[in-house]
Amino acid sequence: MGSAAAGAATAADGELGRRLHEAGLDADTGSRRLAEYAYDASNYRVRPRAVVFPRSAADVAAALSVCRDLGLPVTSRGGGTSMAGNAVGAGLVLDLSRHLRRIGAVDEDALTVDVEAGAVLSVLAREVERRTDGRLTFAPDPSSRTRATVGGSIGNDACGNHSVRHGRTSEHTVELDLVTADGARLTAGPGGLRATDPADQASARRAAELGGALRDVAAAHLAELRVELGRIPRQVSGYHLQHLLPERGFDVARALVGSEGTCAVVVGARMRLVPRPRSALLLCLGYEDVVAAARDVPVLLEERPAAVEGIDDKIVATMRWRRGTDAVAAMPRGGAWLYVDLDGDDPAEVAERAEALLERLLREGHALDGRTVPDPVERSSLWRVREDGAGLSSRLAPDAALDRSESWPGWEDSAVAPERLAGYLSDLRALLGEHGLDGVVYGHFGAGCLHIRITYDLRSDEGRAVFRAFTEDAARLVVAHGGSLSGEHGDGRARSELLGLMYSPRVLGAFAAVKQAWDPHGLLNPGVLVDPAALTADLALEGVPQRQWRTSFPLGELRAGEDRQGPFVHAVQGCIGVGRCxxxxxxxxxxxxxxxxxxxxxxxxRARVLQEMVRSAPDQGTGWRSQDVRDALDLCLSCKACATDCPAGVDMATYKSEFFDHFYRGRLRPVSHYTLGRLPRWLGLTGRIPRLLNAALRDRPATRPLLRAGLRAAGLTPERPVPRFAGAAGWVRQVAGAGVARPGTGTGETVLFVDSFTRGFRPEVAGAAARVLAGSGRPVECAPDACCALTWISTGQLGAAQKILRRTAEALDDGSARPVVVVEPSCAAALRHDLPGLVRTDAARRVAARVRSFAEHVTELARAGELPAPGTPLPPSVVVQTHCHEYSAFGAATQRRALAAAGVGEVREATGCCGLAGNFGFEAGHYEVSLAVAEQALAPALRATEASVPVLTDGFSCHEQVRHLRPDRPGRHLAQLLDPRPGAADGTRAGIRPRARTDRKDTP
Incomplete structure (x- = not known):
């Protein structure tokens, strides 16, 4: 763009922003915000000019008024999880999910609920169940239901896993509250349209006008609407104009469902509710492949199941690779699986039906193996694999038997009649082979709806040509099978161009007439359904420069032919927008x-802003110096949970470290990077004067102003109490009495790593850990003085981190395979994952393989019968603050397993970040967010349990957050809970008598 054009665009954007703010709207035209909304979960990127967050229907009308005056297109957006590209647009994006989330009255007699368009589906279902004591629920449950909204589901006519029983969103829609492009406030329902406010005469006139136009379209196309629309359960492509037929009651609300935001903006709805079954059971069936699985669908449908879902072995392998073998419950033998959900009021009757069906399929069907899964926890584990299918299949396990590690949507949503699914699947696989492609298959087999992510190369001209050719051939194939281009996601930018292969010119003419009646100036989501854009226009991976971005972390390995832009670009583009975050x-x-x-x-x-950075857009700064990325990362807690929870494996904590390392190279850093980011070095000094330092940092009225000023100068928040510093020799004295050998003696079977945080702030935990390990009867040796470099890593000081970790690897690599047990979970995670990433030596890899978190090692000892020591009193129940880094690096159930193995009966997990998260909660500007994060799990768990119930806080950050929230209820480390020494928790007694072989006098 030339300077004159760029100046004109900037002026136009300034005028747009001014007009939006004058209208009293919550609007943003900043480059970072536009980057976030340039993408949805599809292959497309369309950068908007502004984003508005309406709080009411009046705000929506005001935004539309500005856009009418400026001729600016408008795209409505809910959770932004569209896989067809119908939630991105070049003008104004209306994000309805931020504020329009209210859930209104539930009418149990009418089986309806009033709800705003931005309400999340899972929240709606949960709230309905709460208000009706579990009698009713909201049925549509797409895999994205924990972030997809009611408005988005109406836009796409979303379905979900249980659509075999409950059908599509359109079947649960009673009335829709709308704002039209010309500002009318209307309500659509059976029989037509009316003004939402009866006193609004202008809207009443618009309702009458629109209703007449829609009746005219239906009357002119009666035959086509009856013959071509509504032929199969999942025919979602195009407008659902069959609902305008006289025999359908001229139901304008249902005709609007699936219109993908092209006719009006849906701001609210009255949705139908269904009874919630009292009992459910999952039948899991194994097959040779997905075609064999599809052949059994007709038989399964005879049993009237609630769900019949299919997945292939590539998704299961990737789930285990990314999240560990425990992430997937035991699966029957096979290379593909069906999940069959059976439900009813009588658990015994449901179980009997399941066993009979399993026996029949093994005898008469194509199943190789199967099992019933009545346990709800195990059922959730299996459903998680299916629900994360879109993300899991985007970045596959190395042994997934595909020639490319990446797969993409584009033809992920076709549907046929269920009885034709096997034949269609077989032909589709052959078509993939003809084009040199492969696919990962999952979907709603019971409804004939197939999801498949395909190994397109969307980064090259040649690959994009294959993408187009295959998509056209696939469209012809599904039509030949009597099917639909879309069965759930809508047509969007991915398939609208191909509607002419599926529908006659007369039906396409009806679609255009309806669009013209609703939106005569073409403001609403242009390029979708009517007058479509080319399916290869605006592809997100096109135009990304082939520039190598040097990084300290390896960020994954690429296969042959995938290395044009290097690992960093592929890593940040790993976010495909499924939105589980x-x-x-x-x-x-x-x-x-x-x-x-x-x-x-x-x-x-954050990932979307990074993706814009690697595109090197002119208004995104210059690469690693992008201020937009710096701003986006400000509230990232570096908790590492995304590395485990994100189905696509996005590891934002690592990307943040990389970016900060480059962004601040040669620049002055925030003060907290020098104080908190280099804390282990400072602890070497504070350990010499702990009493003087603690006295100076004590919060007293007389010195409070000076203390607060000092904390601010150090880049710290003055609202949070400063932890007490320990003397340098405190941890040595604590460990000495446990019979732990000095470092380097080679006499221990276990190496105890006491980290900087434990040494500097919680030396009593080091003593407890030493006693617990020694009490197992296995000799323990203390690790040499070493550091995990965690604080340098989290603040992006990677050069220093590499030097520290290199020394750590050399110190710990003693030629043995002895486990290195680390007291602090975050340090254990750094040694397990970051050490081999930053120091790519055999020594580093050997040390990382030996690292255990304390809880992980305790589990091994307890299962071997070596813990807890005889006579150790254990509480009947505990509250566990799940440590984010341990959750990510060692598994979500690490502490639960340890406590169960040790014999603690009841464990309540506060599964969520504590909010302090290393340096984050201590830094200036983060205090309020830190407390808000604590309210997600930790604070409610503290309030909901008796003060006598111990709170386990293995992490120092978690410990400090609990100390801040509840000074009367200090957290304890697992080692303190299992410590065999009487009075160990409060440090009142010294010395223990280990069970065996621990009578040395050595000290570390």
Whole structure:
């Protein structure tokens, strides 16, 4: 863009921003915000000019008024999880998910609920179940339901896993509250349209006009609408104009469902509710391949199941590769699986049906193996594999038997009649082979809807040509099978161009007439359904410069032919927009988004800004110096939960470290990077004068102003109490009495690594850990003085981190395979994952393989019968603050397993980030968010349990957050809980008598 054109565009954007703010709207025209909303979950990138967050229908009308005056297109957006590209647009994006989330009255007699368009589906279902004591629920449950919104589901006519029983969103839509492009406020329902406010005469006139136009379109196309639309359960492509037929009751609401935001903006709805079954059971069936699985669908449908879902072995392998073998419950033998959900009021009757069906399929069907899964926890584990299919299949396990590691949507949503699915699948696989492609298959087999992600090369002209040729051939194939281009996701930018292969010119003419009646100036989501853009226009991977970005972390390995832009570009482009980071329950990510509900603070939002950075757009700064990326990363807690919870494996903590390392290279850093970021070095000094330092940092009225000023000068928040420093020799005295050998003696079977945080702040934990390990009867040796470099890593000081870790690897690599047990979970995670990433030597890899978190090692000892020591009193129940880094590096259930193995009966997990997260909660400007994050799990768990119930805080950050929230209820380390010494928890007694072989007098 030339300077004159760029200046004109800037002036136009300034005028747009001014007009939006004058209208009283929550609007943003900043480059970082536009980067976040340039993408959805599709292959497309369309950069908008502004984003508005309406709080009411009046705000929507005001935004539309500005856009009418300026001739600016408008795209409505919910959770931004569209895989067809119907949630991105070049003008104004209306994000309805931020504020329009209210859930209104539930009418149990009418089986309806009033809800705003931005309400999340899972939240709606949960709230309905709460208000009706579990009698009713909201049925549509797409895999994205924990972040997809009601408005988005209406836009796409979304379905979900249980659509075999409950059908599509259109079947649950009673009325829709709308704002039209010309500002009318209307309500659509069976029988037609009316003004939402009866006193609004202008809207009443518009309702009558529109209703007449829609009746005229239906009357002119009766035959086509009856013959070509509504032929199969999942015919979602195009407008659903069959609902305008007289025999369908001229249901304008249902005709609008699936219109993808091209006719009006949906701001609210009355949705139908269904009874919630009292009992459910999962039948898991194994097959040779997905075609064999599809052959059994007709038989399964005879049993009236609630769901019949299919997945292939590539998704299961990737789930285990990314999250560990425990992430997937035991699967029957096979290379593909069906999940069959059976439900009813009588658990015994449901179980009997399941066993009979399993026996029949093994005898008469194509199943190789199968098992019933009545346990709800195991069922959730299996469903998680299916629900994360889109993300998991985007970056596959190295042994997934594909020639490319990446796969993409584009033809992920076709549908046929269920009885034709096997034949269609077989032909589709052959077509993939003809084009040199492969695919990862999953989907709603019981409804004939197939999801498949395909190994397109969308980075090259040749690959994009193959993408287009295959998509055209695939469209012809599904039509030949009597199917639909889209069965759930809508046509969007991915398939609208191909609607002419599926529908006659007369039907396409009806679509155009309906669009003209609703939106005569073409403002609403142009390029979708009517007058479509080319399916290869605006592809996100086109135009990314082939520039190598040097990084300290390896960031994954690429296969042959995938290395044009290097690992960093591929890593940040790993975010495909599925948006699990926007969920309010399940897992740990993304704590900052859960606190702010702002896309900026989601893992996805940050990834999108990084993706714009690697495009090197002119208004995105200059690469590593991008201020937009720096701003997007400000509230990232570096909790590492996304590395585990994100189905696509996005590791934002690592990307943040890399970016900060480059961004601040040769620049003055924030003061906290010098104080907190180099804390282990400072602890070497503070350990010499702990009493003087603690006295100076004590919060007293007389010195409070001076203390607060000093903390601010150090880059710290003055609202948080400063932890007490320990003397340098405190941890040595604690460990000495446990019979732990000095470092380097080679006499221990276990090496105890006491980290800087434990040495500097919690030396009593070092003593407890030493006693617990020694009490197992196995000799223990103390690790040499070494550091995990965690604080340098989290603040992006990677050069220093590499030097520190190189010394650590050399010190710990003693030629043995002895486990290195690390007291602090975050340090254990750094040694397990970051050490071999930053120091790529055999020594580093050997040391990392030996590292155990304390909880992980305790589990091994307890299962071997070596812990806890005889006579150790254990509480009947505990509250566990799940440590984010341990969760990510060692598994979500690490501490639960340890406590169960040790014999603790009841464990309540506060599964969520504590909010302090290393340096984050101590830094100036982060205090409020830190407390808001604590409210997601930790603070409620503290309030909900008796003060006598111990709170386990293995991490120093977690410990400090609990101390701040509840000074009367200090947290304890697992080692303190299992410490065999009487009075160990409060440090009142010294010395123990280990069970065996620990009578040395050695000290570390």
């Amino acid at each position: 926007r969920a309010d329950t399940g897992g740990v990510m993304c704590p900052s988004y859960r606190a702010t509900l702002d896309e900026r603070d989601s893992t996805r939002g």
